[in-house]
Amino acid sequence: MEEHDQSRLEELLTCPVCQDIFRDPRQLPCGHSMCQSCLNNLLEHSSNSPLRCPDCRAQFGEVVDVQRSYALAHISEDYKLCKSRREKLAKKVYCDCCPESKTLAFKTCLKCEVSMCKDHVTNHLELPAFTGHPLVDPLSDIVERKCPQHKDEVLRYYCNSSRRYICNVCALDSKQLRIGSEISSVLQRQLTDHLSQEFKALFDHVAESTGAISRLQEDFQHYRRRPPDLRVNGVTFILLFLWFIVLYYAYSYFVENQMLTETLEKQCPKTPSETL
Structure with missing residues (x-):
């Protein structure tokens, strides 16, 4: 069938x-x-x-x-x-342990990369030292199943995204790359939310500063009507007050951005491509 x-x-x-x-x-x-x-x-x-x-013998015009x-x-x-x-x-696979007798292989060990007959496969089935050695039906293309990137590894899995067979190391690299991408996306989203909150707070501070400047302008107009000696002292005080406000917000914003950048660099793992 x-x-x-x-x-x-x-x-x-x-x-x-x-x-x-x-x-x-x-x-x-x-x-x-x-x-x-x-x-x-x-x-x-x-x-x-x-x-x-x-x-179906259907006819078409000059342009098909x-x-x-x-x-x-x-x-x-x-x-x-x-x-x-x-x-x-479908090709015949012979035992690698008895090449002179041309005995047909019974199993192929993917870890040892050796095809064995029923007599030589006994150790793999009974001895604890061979625990974890995967045995499959005899393979004639065991050499061709080598990973082109990792020569010591055998192709084991089929990757749907790349449409090719990959080994254990390739699968681990792709998994780490996927985890790194997910972590990077999460950190990027958290960074965007944090920056949005910081900008909102900054806009609120700007609005408060604008209101304070408006009030200071009114006070300034009031001080202008005072005697010259008092006027100069009042203007100097206002300018110093505004300068300290600007320095305070600029320093706070710089410190927060510096701390956020250092945290992001510590939490974001390096991708396999960056490691190589």
Whole structure:
């Protein structure tokens, strides 16, 4: 039943022109698809006659409106990878511990990267030293399953975002990167909220200072009507008072920003790319 489903899927993913799995498929106005290269060949050989769909024989004008079928392209690429992997698994795998007798392997240890027959796999099954060594069906492509970035690691997981297989170190790096991104987002949101509150408080202080300046202007007008000696002393006092207010708010704002920056640098962890 599974072989029938696989053959049926391969039939649906086969180009009607080249009779191979779709490569960069393009969808015709009638709904059928074909490879981009096959479509170009048909257009070159049908310059004097209208293009016909190879499946339903529908005719099109001189200008054919085609679109790239992204879903079909992804399905075709995944099917090619799965088919290639099944073909490699179908190859005979021999025991690495008895190369002279050419004994078929029974299991492959992903940690030792060795294929073993039923006799040599006994130690992995019984001895406590091999606890935690994952045993899988014999693999013929154990060397090809090496991670290109981490040569000592074997590819174990499939990453949906990058559409490729990754090892344990890659999975840990991606997890740390994701955690770092989440922490950075949380800190950024907290920093934005804190700055919003600080700016609101600063605006309130500015409003209070504006009111105080208005009152001081009224007092200044009152002082102007005083004798010259008293007027000079009153103006000097007002200017000094305003200067101390400005210095106080500027220093407070500078200290709060400095403390917030130091806290953010301590809490934000370095990403793997920064570490490397």
